[in-house]
Amino acid sequence: MNTKNIILIVLSIVVLTSINGQSRKDLKAIYHSQYSYEVMCLGVGQDGTKAIKVWSYGKTAEIAAHNAKRDAVAAVIFKGVPGGNGAAPTPPILGIDGYEKNQTFFDEFFKAGGMYLGFINLTADGVPSGADRIKTDKGFKVAIYASVNFDALRKYLEEQGIARRLDAGF
Amino acid sequence: MKKTLILFVITIICASVSGQAKKPTIMVVPSDAFCISKGYFTTVNLNGSEQKIPDFKKAMQEDSQIRLVITKMGSIMSDRGFPLKDLEQTLKSIETESAELAMMASKSSGAAISESPIDILRRTAKADIIMDLDYTIKRQGPSQIITFNLRGLDAYSNKQVAAAAGVGAPSSFATADLLLEEAVLSHMDAFNGQLSKHFEDMFTNGREVTVVVRVWAGAPVDLEEDFDVNGTTDMLSIHIENWMAENTVSGRFSTSDATENVLKMEQVRIPMMYKSSSGREMAMDTRRFVSNLSRYLANAPFNIETKIYQRGLGECWLIIGEK
Numbered sequence: 150m151n152t153k154n155i156i157l158i159v160l161s162i163v164v165l166t167s168i169n170g171q172s173r174k175d176l177k178a179i180y181h182s183q184y185s186y187e188v189m190c191l192g193v194g195q196d197g198t199k200a201i202k203v204w205s206y207g208k209t210a211e212i213a214a215h216n217a218k219r220d221a222v223a224a225v226i227f228k229g230v231p232g233g234n235g236a237a238p239t240p241p242i243l244g245i246d247g248y249e250k251n252q253t254f255f256d257e258f259f260k261a262g263g264m265y266l267g268f269i270n271l272t273a274d275g276v277p278s279g280a281d282r283i284k285t286d287k288g289f290k291v292a293i294y295a296s297v298n299f300d301a302l303r304k305y306l307e308e309q310g311i312a313r314r315l316d317a318g319f
Numbered sequence: 320m321k322k323t324l325i326l327f328v329i330t331i332i333c334a335s336v337s338g339q340a341k342k343p344t345i346m347v348v349p350s351d352a353f354c355i356s357k358g359y360f361t362t363v364n365l366n367g368s369e370q371k372i373p374d375f376k377k378a379m380q381e382d383s384q385i386r387l388v389i390t391k392m393g394s395i396m397s398d399r400g401f402p403l404k405d406l407e408q409t410l411k412s413i414e415t416e417s418a419e420l421a422m423m424a425s426k427s428s429g430a431a432i433s434e435s436p437i438d439i440l441r442r443t444a445k446a447d448i449i450m451d452l453d454y455t456i457k458r459q460g461p462s463q464i465i466t467f468n469l470r471g472l473d474a475y476s477n478k479q480v481a482a483a484a485g486v487g488a489p490s491s492f493a494t495a496d497l498l499l500e501e502a503v504l505s506h507m508d509a510f511n512g513q514l515s516k517h518f519e520d521m522f523t524n525g526r527e528v529t530v531v532v533r534v535w536a537g538a539p540v541d542l543e544e545d546f547d548v549n550g551t552t553d554m555l556s557i558h559i560e561n562w563m564a565e566n567t568v569s570g571r572f573s574t575s576d577a578t579e580n581v582l583k584m585e586q587v588r589i590p591m592m593y594k595s596s597s598g599r600e601m602a603m604d605t606r607r608f609v610s611n612l613s614r615y616l617a618n619a620p621f622n623i624e625t626k627i628y629q630r631g632l633g634e635c636w637l638i639i640g641e642k
Binding site: 194239317 | 339341343398399400485487488501505506511512513514591
């Protein structure tokens with residue numbers, strides 16, 4: 150093996166490692182992103198509520214389940230609920246940039262033990278098991294079944310001046 | 320001195336009070352397709368062809384399901400700050416009004432209330448936004464499926480401003496009433512989301528209306544008559560369009576018809592508010608907007624007399640030549 154070939158191999162290793170490093174960094178960013186949760190509609194909820202299934206991540210299953218509660222409320226505020234199981238899609242109360250526009254309010258709202266907990270009723274509390282609990286390289290991905298008090302949440306955000314009332318200006 | 324101070328404070332308060340835009344009225348109306356399919360219609364002969372006209376009164380009196388849907392929608396809309404105008408009650412009110420008008424007479428001379436055939440023709444149920452409702456419940460084997468279709472129609476522009484439609488999940492246990500309630504709960508948030516966007520657009524870009532300028536037969540001028548305004552000689556219709564460009568929000572309107580007798584301008588974006596002579600912010604509507612145009616034409620160099628005729632909620636005619 151001549152020197153030229155050795156240099157070529159070393160360079161290839163360096164390039165490939167850096168690409169892999171970048172994708173790992175991306176994956177880490179995705180894993181830790183505040184938008185990294187998935188929502189599924191379970192059907193038409195009781196009057197003023199949304200019945201959803203939320204998948205979230207965490208280092209332990211308990212942390213992931215705790216994050217899922219927060220993400221269930223965040224989903225109806227920022228993402229909306231997709232249609233499914235006979236229910237029509239629900240648009241988000243605010244846009245996807247609602248957090249950035251009201252960061253101070255939402256940091257307080259979503260803090261540990263924050264106000265957000267007042268708008269969520271779990272239909273299946275406890276640490277998920279079976280198909281709703283998946284072990285990943287970094288921890289756990291779990292799903293919870295939740296009922297979010299959508300109307301009460303919307304009204305609260307309207308009262309706080311975060312969301313626009315339907316009759317605003319009239 | 321004390322009086323002057325009080326007057327000064329009152330003036331400041333009055334000046335600082337800002338008005339609010341005219342709140343649209345919303346009414347749920349069963350669609351023509353729903354009324355005809357359920358048999359709630361009357362048949363009339365119009366110029367030799369038979370036409371089916373929906374009978375809303377019959378629908379409201381005989382269909383308990385439509386009442387349930389309207390009640391449920393009413394409760395949701397009321398919660399959002401928009402109590403619905405009730406179709407059944409409006410129809411009753413129109414009937415009572417007609418009876419009272421027919422019976423009423425002046426105490427001194429016995430004169431009846433003045434009412435033209437146009438006034439009688441226009442005594443109908445109106446709302447700014449019509450929630451046009453249609454649903455069917457179909458059976459598939461042991462299950463029932465609901466198809467729900469709700470359209471929000473702006474009476475000003477005749478445009479669909481919000482909609483919610485879809486098919487519910489099949490159910491073999493739920494009653495028709497339960498399926499209906501579920502459909503309303505399922506669709507109203509999406510509908511209101513779109514309605515909210517429509518209102519936001521109204522506040523940003525103005526309310527969308529139609530303005531039509533017509534000419535009375537025998538009027539001394541028509542829309543092709545030339546006038547000199549500030550050294551620019553042009554047809555009357557061009558001067559009217561210039562005025563519209565100056566007075567609409569961002570100059571937005573489109574002329575869809577222009578002849579010597581008709582100038583039809585659609586998608587006219589009128590401002591939501593205007594400042595009155597006392598400095599107060601007042602809500603603008605089509606009639607008031609057109610009355611400003613009427614005043615413009617009454618002045619030199621035009622000196623034209625006009626009649627304002629409001630046709631529907633979002634359309635106004637300005638007829639030139641006389642009152």
